Amino acid sequence: MKRGEVIRYGVIGTGMMGVEHIENINALDEAVVTAVSDTNADSRARGVQAADGEVAVFEDHVDLLDSGLCDAVVIATPNFTHVDVLADVLQRPVHVLIEKPLCTTVEDCERILELADDRPDGVVTWMAMEYRYMPAVAALVEHVHDGAVGQPRMVAIREHRFPFLQKVGDWNRFSENTGGTLVEKTCHYFDLMNLVLRERPVRVMASGAQDVNHLDEEYGGRTPDILDNAFVIVDYPSGARALLDLCMFAEATDEQEEMSVVGARGKVEARMPSNTVHVGRRGEHFIGNVEKSTAGDDRITYQGLHHGSSLIEHVEFAEAIRTGGQPAVTLDDGYWAVAMGAAAHRSIDLGRPVELSEIMQRDDDREAVR
Secondary structure (H helix, E strand, O other): OOOOOOEEEEEEOOOHHHHHHHHHHHOOOOEEEEEEEOOOHHHHHHHHHHOOOOOEEEOOHHHHHHOOOOOEEEEOOOHHHHHHHHHHHHOOOOEEEEOOOOOOOHHHHHHHHHHHOOOOOOOOEEEOOHHHHOHHHHHHHHHHHOOOOOOEEEEEEEEEOOOOOOOHHHHHHOHHHHOOHHHHOOHHHHHHHHHHHOOOOOEEEEEEEOOOOOOOOOEOOEOOOOOOEEEEEEEOOOOOEEEEEEEOOOOOOOOOEEEEEEEOOEEEEEEEOOOEEEEEEEOOEEOOEOEEEEOOOOOOOOOOOOOOHHHHHHHHHHHHHHHOOOOOOOHHHHHHHHHHHHHHHHHHHHOOOEEHHHOOOOOOOOOOOO
16 A cells, blocks of 8 residues: 555454454554444444444444455454454455464464465465563563573563453353463463564473362353463473463552563563563672663554553554565464463373474474564
8 A cells, every 4th residue: 555545444343352453543644444343233333432433334244344445454353253254354355463362273273374375465464462562572572682681591471460351242251262261361472482582482381270260150051161370381492491470360469461581691571561671681780780661662642451562563564554564473473372372271181291293283384483
């Protein structure tokens, strides 16, 4: 598209995240939501209300795609629908941003990657991983890639937070719909591990359970089965390793998310929601005496639900559409993040480490992560 042309967006799925995307698109220059679709009438109404102007409304996403009203679409439907909705989108020459996780299973991800192989040049297919654009995380990645810690040897990510929110129809209460907590929620963190280390992992070992949350809930005679806490260790070919510490009954905390990277030269930390970054260099700093700063991004004009990161993601998605550029986050990135979560769940179920090669058919592509 030419500079100055307005990008017309369709949003497929207008629940909580779909509305979040609409509000971020409203904050973009030269962008407008022209159509929304959702199978739920209340969600459709919320999508229309959030849109800045007149929009076409569809119940079926195929009708939206066939309307000719959209240059780009955002898919924010429930996880278990991603594979079929995205399969329909990939058959049309429309730009697409697909919400995480790519799909709920490794097999469905592989089906999508095969379909995406036939996409025409210049059509942008972008995996939504907005945590990459949180200012403190982006600053940490830049420090590490600039050599602040030397070769990274250890990555640690901690999220201590509140339980899962309610979604339309309570679809997110069951692992069969979400892919499981370590796919649904922590695919973000597995993607960040790969991004920081610029490697693809070889094995995963995990321990986790559902100990506190949702045990007193019942839906159609069924009790939710989603994990609410876990430790996950990920091994990489270089010998680097990463750790995830997740607890979803820990909202009585100071910082919700913390990420650190350590190498022989020092350590870099990012903390959210304070957006603070700590840089320590061995031989120059010591415990309690490091460089501290607050991260920011001048492009953030709307904070939204993710500290402005969703807006930056949309800014870069739109730029790729206008320039014909490559996506900063690919479907392959999304595939690996899902596979790591699936391997973690299998490790918990089997009580042993799980090799990624056990569950991936397309594991021959281990190029550096951008």
